[in-house]
Amino acid sequence: MAWETEEAPKPGITRRQWVRTGLMAAAFAAGAAATGTGVLVLREFLPPPRPAPGTITESLLYTAFPTSQWWNDKANTPVKVTDFDLWAGATAVWRGLFDDSGTLVAGTGYPVLVLRVPRVDTYYALPDPLPWMLGEGFALAYDDPARDIRIVAGFDRCTHLCCFPGWHVVSNPPPSRDYAVPPPTYDVYHEDPIYCICHGSQYDPLLQVVNVNPHVTPAINYIGCMRVHGPAPRALPIICVKEQGGALVGGMADPRWYIYC
Numbered sequence: 001m002a003w004e005t006e007e008a009p010k011p012g013i014t015r016r017q018w019v020r021t022g023l024m025a026a027a028f029a030a031g032a033a034a035t036g037t038g039v040l041v042l043r044e045f046l047p048p049p050r051p052a053p054g055t056i057t058e059s060l061l062y063t064a065f066p067t068s069q070w071w072n073d074k075a076n077t078p079v080k081v082t083d084f085d086l087w088a089g090a091t092a093v094w095r096g097l098f099d100d101s102g103t104l105v106a107g108t109g110y111p112v113l114v115l116r117v118p119r120v121d122t123y124y125a126l127p128d129p130l131p132w133m134l135g136e137g138f139a140l141a142y143d144d145p146a147r148d149i150r151i152v153a154g155f156d157r158c159t160h161l162c163c164f165p166g167w168h169v170v171s172n173p174p175p176s177r178d179y180a181v182p183p184p185t186y187d188v189y190h191e192d193p194i195y196c197i198c199h200g201s202q203y204d205p206l207l208q209v210v211n212v213n214p215h216v217t218p219a220i221n222y223i224g225c226m227r228v229h230g231p232a233p234r235a236l237p238i239i240c241v242k243e244q245g246g247a248l249v250g251g252m253a254d255p256r257w258y259i260y261c
């Protein structure tokens with residue numbers, strides 16, 4: 001299997017670099033639990049969070065990526081809905097703690113993958129949002145018919161072993177195309193799905209489904225981007241979003257969607 005090698009000499013980020021980045025950023029999940037109401041589950045396993053001065057924002061803010069990317073010079077600024085070309089994606093943080101100088105405090109917030117998909121309902125599926133408590137104005141994706149913009153935001157922690165899946169930033173090894181489920185993102189648009197290079201999992205941003213998170217008690221339903229290639233066992237949870245002043249704001253449907261790392 002290509003993923004079993006640690007050697008990745010071609011241009012771009014390697015699997016080893018990716019895993020190292022993931023380990024360095026692994027505290028994101030702990031920060032998420034400490035700042036969100038999901039603290040109840042993880043508190044038993046974590047030391048109490050140190051109080052830190054600063055501001056937590058509900059807006060999604062760009063985060064710099066380890067390799068050169070189009071959004072890197074926007075780090076720590078709001079993710080604007082008009083920033084994205086079709087199929088463009090970026091990394092961001094939601095509920096991150098920013099100190100008084102405007103710098104993100106390491107280990108805080110929820111890592112997020114934001115990407116723009118086509119507004120073609122033929123190949124786009126999502127659950128009925130009505131039964132879910134999404135919060136006022138929030139939706140399963142940002143959708144603007146007037147500007148023909150649809151943006152999906154996902155929690156950027158793989159449901160396999162909690163690496164950080166990416167969007168079109170890693171090609172070595174390339175994602176496998178022996179999908180468990182036909183992904184319209186690739187089959188129709190010839191774009192690779194969300195890809196976790198650690199062991200090859202993939203998720204389709206066009207297919208939002210209801211899955212079960214077994215890592216909380218009791219297990220809970222959540223909405224996520226469908227897992228179309230293992231070893232991930234289930235969907236990548238979405239972040240509900242709405243626009244405020246041209247920027248994307250995240251909404252907490254249920255903190256237990258994100259507790260599994």
Ligand code: FES
Pocket residue numbers: 158159160161162163164196197198199200201230231232
């Ligand atoms: S952690 Fe993502 S595929 Fe294993």
